[in-house]
Amino acid sequence: MNDSDPNPIPRNSPSGLSRGKRRAALASLAMIGAALWPIQENWRKDPHDSFPLSYYPMFSAKRRAIETFNYLVGHDAKGKRYLIRHSFAGHGGLNSVRRQINRMVREDRANDVAHMVATNLATRDQGKWSKIVSVAVVTGRYKVDDWFHGRKEPVSEKIMASCKVERSDTHENDESARP
Numbered sequence: 001m002n003d004s005d006p007n008p009i010p011r012n013s014p015s016g017l018s019r020g021k022r023r024a025a026l027a028s029l030a031m032i033g034a035a036l037w038p039i040q041e042n043w044r045k046d047p048h049d050s051f052p053l054s055y056y057p058m059f060s061a062k063r064r065a066i067e068t069f070n071y072l073v074g075h076d077a078k079g080k081r082y083l084i085r086h087s088f089a090g091h092g093g094l095n096s097v098r099r100q101i102n103r104m105v106r107e108d109r110a111n112d113v114a115h116m117v118a119t120n121l122a123t124r125d126q127g128k129w130s131k132i133v134s135v136a137v138v139t140g141r142y143k144v145d146d147w148f149h150g151r152k153e154p155v156s157e158k159i160m161a162s163c164k165v166e167r168s169d170t171h172e173n174d175e176s177a178r179p
Contacts, residue, residue: 063144064144065143065144065145066141066142066143066144066155067141067142067144068139068140068141068142069139069140069142070098070101070102070105070137070138070139070140070160071083071084071101071137071138071140072084072085072086072088072089072101072113072117072135072136072137072138073135073136073138074121074129074132074134074135074136074165075132075133075134075136076131076132076133077131077133080131082128082132084117084121084132084135086098086101088117088120088121088129089101089113089116089117089120090116101113101137105137105139105160110137110160110161111161111163113137113161114135114136114137114161114162114163115163117135117137117163118134118135118163118164118165118166121135121165122165122166122167122168125167132165133164133165134162134163134164134165135162135163135165136159136160136161136162136163137159137160137161137162138157138158138159138160139157139158139160140154140155140156140157140158141154141155141156141157142154142155143155
């Protein structure tokens with residue numbers, strides 16, 4: 001090597017990459033390989049899914065033509081229908097609460113769900129949630145293809161339980177109480 005060269009290439013690296021850069025390139029290639037590895041499952045007769053190297057069967061699996069879901073529906077005094085958020089039925093994320101609702105419906109405890117949601121809605125005194133006068137736990141059947149093409153009406157619905165939303169009147173309309 002010439003000592004006067006301002007950018008000397010180390011003798012142990014004919015490519016010009018330092019040891020750290022070679023390690024980073026090798027680690028990057030390993031990560032890309034690990035991410036692409038599950039693709040091979042797509043060509044197997046009986047693919048096997050395993051975490052963390054998943055080939056995402058939720059996107060590639062065959063779906064039934066009609067799926068069944070449990071959900072919460074509220075109605076106001078005029079009969080307008082509202083889909084009620086999962087947060088009124090329990091704590092946690094959507095999937096966690098959805099599983100809780102499904103379990104309670106399976107255990108024939110839909111009345112408990114309706115009562116709990118009605119109690120939670122009764123505390124609301126503003127917004128659209130304050131207008132709801134009844135809650136229903138509904139099991140609906142939907143055509144999956146229709147749903148993803150914008151036709152969101154159910155094939156059928158069955159009310160599993162319902163409950164009135166009973167609000168306490170904190171501001172009674174009593175003329176004698178006014179100054």
